[in-house]
Amino acid sequence: EIVLTQSPGTLSLSPGERATLSCRASQSVSSSYLAWYQQKPGQAPRLLIYGASSRATGIPDRFSGSGSGTDFTLTISRLEPEDFAVYYCQQYGSSHTFGQGTKLEIK
Amino acid sequence: EVQLVESGGGLVQPGGSLRLSCAASGFTFSSYWMHWVRQAPGKGLVWVSRINSDGSSTSYADSVKGRFTISRDNAKNTLYLQMNSLRAEDTAVYYCARDDWNDLFFDYWGQGTLVTVSS
Numbered sequence: 241e242i243v244l245t246q247s248p249g250t251l252s253l254s255p256g257e258r259a260t261l262s263c264r265a266s267q268s269v270s271s272s273y274l275a276w277y278q279q280k281p282g283q284a285p286r287l288l289i290y291g292a293s294s295r296a297t298g299i300p301d302r303f304s305g306s307g308s309g310t311d312f313t314l315t316i317s318r319l320e321p322e323d324f325a326v327y328y329c330q331q332y333g334s335s336h337t338f339g340q341g342t343k344l345e346i347k
Numbered sequence: 348e349v350q351l352v353e354s355g356g357g358l359v360q361p362g363g364s365l366r367l368s369c370a371a372s373g374f375t376f377s378s379y380w381m382h383w384v385r386q387a388p389g390k391g392l393v394w395v396s397r398i399n400s401d402g403s404s405t406s407y408a409d410s411v412k413g414r415f416t417i418s419r420d421n422a423k424n425t426l427y428l429q430m431n432s433l434r435a436e437d438t439a440v441y442y443c444a445r446d447d448w449n450d451l452f453f454d455y456w457g458q459g460t461l462v463t464v465s466s
Contacts, residue, residue: 275452277392284442284456285392296454328392332451335406336382336394 242267242331244339252347259316261342263329268309273333276305276314279341280325288327289314321346349373349455351443356460363433363464369426369443369457377401377421380446382453383428385439395441396428397450406450411437433464 243266253259263274272292277285287296289305292312302317316323324346329339355367369381383395396407396417405417416429426443440461444453 273451277453279392284458285453286456287452287454290447290452290454330392330452336397338392338394340391 242269242334242337244329244331244337246327246329246339246342248342249340250343250345252345253319254347255319255321257319259314259319259323259344261314261316261327261344263307263312263314263339265310265312265331269312269331270333272308273331274305274307274312275330275332276303277328277330278323278325279328285328316344319344349445351445351455351457353441353443353457353460356441356462358463358465359433360466361434361464364429364431365433365462367428367430367441367443367460367462369428371424371426371443371445374445376419376424380449381417381419381426382444382446383417383426384442384444384453384456385437386442386459387436387439390439393439397446398426399449430462433462435464438462438464 245264247262274292276289279285293305304315306313326341326343328341350372352370382397398405398417402419414432418427440459442459443457445455447454
């Protein structure tokens with residue numbers, strides 16, 4: 241099973257700042273089959289990024305994904321108040337596993 | 348508009364059974380693979396099971412294999428999860444999710460239904 245480790249566990253930033261979230265896989269993720277989801281309290285997850293770097297429909301361009309192999313990054317260029325949430329990475333190259341999440345909180 | 352609406356959650360005793368449903372609308376349900384994902388209170392997301400578009404192929408997480416059964420009724424646009432021999436560690440919100448293509452990422456999610464296993 242591919243284990244995904246996200247860092248940091250919690251990220252404290254202010255609106256307008258840049259956020260960089262990391263997702264590291266225990267083994268190479270085939271074909272960059274890596275997705276990112278956003279989850280707000282009491283809500284279902286929402287797809288942000290798939291294929292490591294492709295934005296899902298309706299996702300603002302301040303969200304971007306990068307990486308390959310075992311190291312992936314989600315970047316939010318300028319934080320808006322609605323971006324404070326928990327973010328999960330998921331690999332779908334070998335069954336499906338999720339990272340443990342990064343909580344992005346207002347500083 | 349794609350909609351996924353789960354139902355069937357509730358309180359059940361350890362060793363009991365429960366069947367979850369997920370009613371789909373706004374898309375051609377019979378063309379899409381579907382999944383169940385769960386989230387224990389305050390914890391992260393865990394993939395549970397998936398089924399292909401015609402129901403002929405299924406897959407399960409090791410933690411539920413032999414106890415849970417995923418199925419679908421394409422005539423009723425409904426996905427199911429039959430859960431038997433429930434344990435306290437199965438307590439979670441259960442989400443159904445649509446697969447973007449074939450065993451890939453999840454592009455739409457339902458709002459979830461809470462299953463609590465407790466005596």
